[in-house]
Amino acid sequence: MNMMTTHRTIQIHNLLDTVSSKARVCRTGSGNLARIGNTIGSTSQLHRAQRFERIAERCQRRLGSAETALQELRDAQVSWGNLADSEESLAKFYEDNGKPYGSTDTYHYRARMYRRVVQALQIQIDTGVSVCSCCFKPFGSGQCTLGEAA
Numbered sequence: 413m414n415m416m417t418t419h420r421t422i423q424i425h426n427l428l429d430t431v432s433s434k435a436r437v438c439r440t441g442s443g444n445l446a447r448i449g450n451t452i453g454s455t456s457q458l459h460r461a462q463r464f465e466r467i468a469e470r471c472q473r474r475l476g477s478a479e480t481a482l483q484e485l486r487d488a489q490v491s492w493g494n495l496a497d498s499e500e501s502l503a504k505f506y507e508d509n510g511k512p513y514g515s516t517d518t519y520h521y522r523a524r525m526y527r528r529v530v531q532a533l534q535i536q537i538d539t540g541v542s543v544c545s546c547c548f549k550p551f552g553s554g555q556c557t558l559g560e561a562a
């Protein structure tokens with residue numbers, strides 16, 4: 413999962429701005445030097461521009477994949493939220509209609525569990541760290557037996 417914190421995203425945006433601007437300056441300089449016949453200077457500035465452009469491309473790719481990862485988490489939140497809603501709807505239906513299958517506790521239990529997954533995903537969106545939906549601690553931190561099974 414290619415997640416980034418908001419802080420990291422801003423840093424990469426700033427880097428992208430900086431290197432894009434440097435690339436433009438070098439490209440302009442290269443053109444100016446070529447016009448006055450300074451071939452060596454022009455080539456040197458062109459190479460600098462290309463180096464900055466490569467960094468800018470990497471920044472853009474990184475931001476693009478982070479955006480995709482974020483969207484996947486948001487989609488997952490919607491799916492788990494829908495599951496919770498359907499459990500609650502079923503519980504309400506049975507409660508309103510005389511509970512043909514006995515207690516609706518298990519529906520409410522599952523709904524709560526699914527809402528905790530939505531919450532865990534929100535923590536991952538906010539911090540970039542994936543956490544367990546039972547204890548909200550990072551996986552692999554040794555705090556949670558569910559994390560070890562994952």
Ligand SMILES: [Zn+2]
Pocket residue numbers: 544545546547548549555556557558559
């Ligand atoms: Zn846990």
